[in-house]
Amino acid sequence: MPAVLVEQLLNGFQLGILLFLIAAGLTLIFGVMQFINLAHGSLFMFGAYFSVAFQQLTGTFWLALLLTLGASFLLGLVFELALARRLYDRNHLEQILVTFGVILFANDLVVLIWGFEPQFSGIPDLLNGHVALFGDVGYPAYRIGIIVAGLAVAGALYLFVAHTRIGMLIRAGATNREMVALMGVNIKLIYAVVFGLGAVLAGFAGTLAGPIVSVQAGMGERILILAFVVIVIGGLGSVKGAFLGAMIVGGIDTLGRAFLRDVMDLVMPVAAASQAGPAIASMLTYLIMAVILFFRPQGLLPVKTR
Amino acid sequence: MLKFIMATAVSVGLAMPAVAQETKIQVGLIFSLSGSGAVLGQEMKRGTDLAFELLDGKLGGIQAEFIYEDDQQKPELGIQAANKLVRSDRVDFVVGPSYSNVMMAIHGPVTRSKTFLLSPNPAPAPLAGAECDPFYFATPFQNDQTSEAIGQYVNDQGFKSVYILGPNYQAGRDFLAGFKRYFEGEIVGEVYTPLDQTDFSAELTKVRASNPDAVFVAYPGGLGIQFVKQYEQAGLKDQLPLFTAFTVNGSVLPAMGEAALGVKSASHWAVNLDNPGNKRFVEAFEAKYGSVPSEFAAQAYDVIMLIDSAVAATGGNLDDPDAVRAAIKAANFESVRGEFTFNNNHHPIQDYYLLNVSKDDQGRLVQLSEGVIIEDFVDNYAKDCKM
Numbered sequence: 081m082p083a084v085l086v087e088q089l090l091n092g093f094q095l096g097i098l099l100f101l102i103a104a105g106l107t108l109i110f111g112v113m114q115f116i117n118l119a120h121g122s123l124f125m126f127g128a129y130f131s132v133a134f135q136q137l138t139g140t141f142w143l144a145l146l147l148t149l150g151a152s153f154l155l156g157l158v159f160e161l162a163l164a165r166r167l168y169d170r171n172h173l174e175q176i177l178v179t180f181g182v183i184l185f186a187n188d189l190v191v192l193i194w195g196f197e198p199q200f201s202g203i204p205d206l207l208n209g210h211v212a213l214f215g216d217v218g219y220p221a222y223r224i225g226i227i228v229a230g231l232a233v234a235g236a237l238y239l240f241v242a243h244t245r246i247g248m249l250i251r252a253g254a255t256n257r258e259m260v261a262l263m264g265v266n267i268k269l270i271y272a273v274v275f276g277l278g279a280v281l282a283g284f285a286g287t288l289a290g291p292i293v294s295v296q297a298g299m300g301e302r303i304l305i306l307a308f309v310v311i312v313i314g315g316l317g318s319v320k321g322a323f324l325g326a327m328i329v330g331g332i333d334t335l336g337r338a339f340l341r342d343v344m345d346l347v348m349p350v351a352a353a354s355q356a357g358p359a360i361a362s363m364l365t366y367l368i369m370a371v372i373l374f375f376r377p378q379g380l381l382p383v384k385t386r
Numbered sequence: 387m388l389k390f391i392m393a394t395a396v397s398v399g400l401a402m403p404a405v406a407q408e409t410k411i412q413v414g415l416i417f418s419l420s421g422s423g424a425v426l427g428q429e430m431k432r433g434t435d436l437a438f439e440l441l442d443g444k445l446g447g448i449q450a451e452f453i454y455e456d457d458q459q460k461p462e463l464g465i466q467a468a469n470k471l472v473r474s475d476r477v478d479f480v481v482g483p484s485y486s487n488v489m490m491a492i493h494g495p496v497t498r499s500k501t502f503l504l505s506p507n508p509a510p511a512p513l514a515g516a517e518c519d520p521f522y523f524a525t526p527f528q529n530d531q532t533s534e535a536i537g538q539y540v541n542d543q544g545f546k547s548v549y550i551l552g553p554n555y556q557a558g559r560d561f562l563a564g565f566k567r568y569f570e571g572e573i574v575g576e577v578y579t580p581l582d583q584t585d586f587s588a589e590l591t592k593v594r595a596s597n598p599d600a601v602f603v604a605y606p607g608g609l610g611i612q613f614v615k616q617y618e619q620a621g622l623k624d625q626l627p628l629f630t631a632f633t634v635n636g637s638v639l640p641a642m643g644e645a646a647l648g649v650k651s652a653s654h655w656a657v658n659l660d661n662p663g664n665k666r667f668v669e670a671f672e673a674k675y676g677s678v679p680s681e682f683a684a685q686a687y688d689v690i691m692l693i694d695s696a697v698a699a700t701g702g703n704l705d706d707p708d709a710v711r712a713a714i715k716a717a718n719f720e721s722v723r724g725e726f727t728f729n730n731n732h733h734p735i736q737d738y739y740l741l742n743v744s745k746d747d748q749g750r751l752v753q754l755s756e757g758v759i760i761e762d763f764v765d766n767y768a769k770d771c772k773m
Contacts, residue, residue: 084595091587196425198611198641203619210621220619223587292616293584294608294641298422302582338588341577355578358554362580 087219088338089331094223096330097230101285102303103310103322104237105278111254111317111383112274115164116172118179120307121300122186123159123279127152127286128295129190132199141204148287149280156279160272168271187297196297201290226288233284234323241319250274254317254383306333309369315379324380329365336361411450411697411704413690414471416457416464416482416492423459425607425637426682427484430506433679433686434481436671441690446697457483461491468492472499478704479504481689484682486510486529486557497521500707502714504693506686509733511560515770518731521707523714525692526685527654528733528765529557530564533604533631535652535738537568539759540629545599547572548629551589551613552604554578561604561631567766574598579609586613590620604631611641618645634743636680639751646743646751653741654734655681655723656755663691663720678752684722695719729764731771738763 106120130151134144163182167175207225210218241247252260253270261267286300293299310329314321341357348356372380415434418427434452444450453475455467464483471477472495479502483489486508496503497519509524540548550565550573552558558578566573574596577589593601601622605613610633617623623645630651639646657668657678667687671679692714697704699713717726729735739755746752 084591087591088588091585091591094587095585191424196428197637198425198608200641200643202643218621220621222619289584292612292619294611296608296641299584299608302584305582334585334588337579337583338592358578358580362583 083213084338086213088335090213090219090223090227091338092331092334093327094227094230094330095334096327097227097234098285098289099303099306099310099330100323100326101230101233101281101288102307103314103326104234104319105281106307107311107314107317107319107322108250108254108274109278110311112250112257113164113168113271114172115168116175116179117164117278118176118304119159119182119186120278120282121302121304122183123152123156123282123300124286124289124303125186125190125297125300126155127283128201128290128293128299129194129199129286130283131287131290132194132201132295135202141202145284145287148283152279152283152286153276155283156276157272159279160275164275165268165271183301186300190297198294198296201295203291222291229284229288233281237281237319246270246273306365309365311379313369313372313380315382317383318379318381321379321381321383328368332368333361333365336364340364409449411445411448411479411693411702412453412475412477413445413450413693414453414455414467414475414477414480414482416455416467416471416480416484416488418459418484418488419454419456421458421460423485423607426507427456427459429637429680429682430484430686432671432675433506433683433688434690436667436674436683437687437690437694439674440666440670441694445690445694446700446702448697448702453477455482457488459485459488461488464488464492465495468495472496472501477501479693481506481686481693483508489513493517493519493522502707502710504689504714506689507682511767514731514733514765515767516772518771518773520711520732520773523728523732525689525734526681527736528767530560530567530767531654531738531763531765532652533561533564533602534568534766535759535763536602536629536631536650536740537565539650539652539740540565540600540602541569541571542759545571545627547574547598548600548602549573549575549577549593549596549598550602551575551577551579551593553581553606553609555581557606558604562602564766565602565604565631569602571599581609583609584612586616587620590616590622593626594620594622598626600627600629602629602631603633605633607638610634611638614642614649615645623648634741634753635682636678636753637682639743639753643751647745649743651741651753652738652759653681653753653755654736654738655684656739656741657752658754659722659724659739661720661722661724663724664722666720667722678746678750688721688723691719691721692717729768730773731765731768732773733765733768735762735764737761 109117130148131144134147203222207222209221211221211224213219249270310325314325340361341353344353344357417430457464480496481504489508503522505524509528514528550562552562628649634649634651695718696713700709715728727735737758738760740759741753742756743753
């Protein structure tokens, strides 16, 4: 039993890491620019598709990963310059409307370029194996790789935001952007950098997720909903909150799916538990979000604003 | 008396031009050509386009016109398309749709207009049993048969305990129910996952912990890709045989990659079936599209060939629905499945094969038949149909 528990915790942790990578960019963009970017899932999708294309071009996963990061950054910049920039002063509803349109556009664009069929994204040979935990239980090396990569990125992001000048400007912009602009900082450049950074994080998540999920049009929307739950739980604009929220959502979702049915088996007939267990497990994340919002509407680790 | 003769003459006179204008056979095809379900719809269109080309654009020797409509996998759009085809275009046959949810919506409107509806893929249970209709034909199979056949196979192979998983919607429940109907061993675990779930790591950990003899899943589309890839990554594929229904097919195999090797499924058709109809179809498909056909293209192709034989049998005269029905039911054509007969409920009686994923001599992933599981398989609902 303990081995199963450890494995499930690892599963939850890995799901959380993936969610964090997407949520971090999303929350930064909202925190600094007050911009709700529904199309963030599309950036995730493009990351996966780019990595597929570069893998086919170069034949290696690692080079494709680097190229994808660059391509995602460029995509983010283009998106910011062409579209997002014009929407910062608009109200949130208009931002939602426009970025929703971008989702539809992106899904059709992807089909236009790559076709309807789901694409194949491969695991690099280095990670194509198992790591032994507790003797004979083998955990997929690739998922360990995701955890390691995600933690590294989380650490790098923290250092960037907390200990560099640009990071300081970003945090200042999240707290009070008018003041930052008045102090002579090129706030437009900051915005572009933040957007590009968010796109890179989403693209990185897309590359990592590619080998495990189905690379097809619309793959961003499913994970986007969870990402929004994460940033709402964690606090809009807070990267630390995104990390905590991601761990909570990833953990609850996984452990709920893993154990809820067995728990319910103890108190109700098997057939009923079989139906109710998975249903409640999928509701659990939203229930938790509702409860947290009820007691602490600003999120668990909110950014202090003046 | 004179009035009677005049009335008859006028009616005959009016009827004549109508017959003279009937120079084209019109077929309305409702497929999911865009949206999330487009992979299937587009593959079906490839099958019907190929049939159109091989028949020189003629059905039964008469010039034919195909009118394609896109239902985007949405029932309300399917109804709109069906109404347009049967009411304003007044087509002679409706082929479609791609998915069961749309089928349940358009079945009524099409059959009530007394237009023949031939399904190239969905064959939901209600329409095979109590709600069977003289104007409805399901050419591929009945939805439950695929998982029933694999259940039979798993049973015959002596597996005593199986863990089964599927998506949490009507078709998912039907697929798993079909498996349980024919598998007589122990069901160690039965799990229904949400339709938008992308990560199966929790479920796979549980599967491993339960220690079954085998695993059965029915995960269509992207869900299947994710499950099979993650199944292999978890190291389960070598230890636990994986049996599937509706999970592995031609359109998702490239995305699954080598993770799909050795995954078994049941089907009424395989690309290597040795009969003249299939050989002709596979060769022509590869020549035209450069890829291995999937069963969706094969089924859609078969429907057109069936219509062609029915029109030929009635000599192009589609005015008598009973004659047309008899001609369709006779199924006197070279199906890609070889021998082909319809049951009383207008669903096929056919052989079911075990399919295994391997590589062909060009290194492409294909599903090849390894033998018959059930011969002349009759579906579970035929007895409920009063026809």
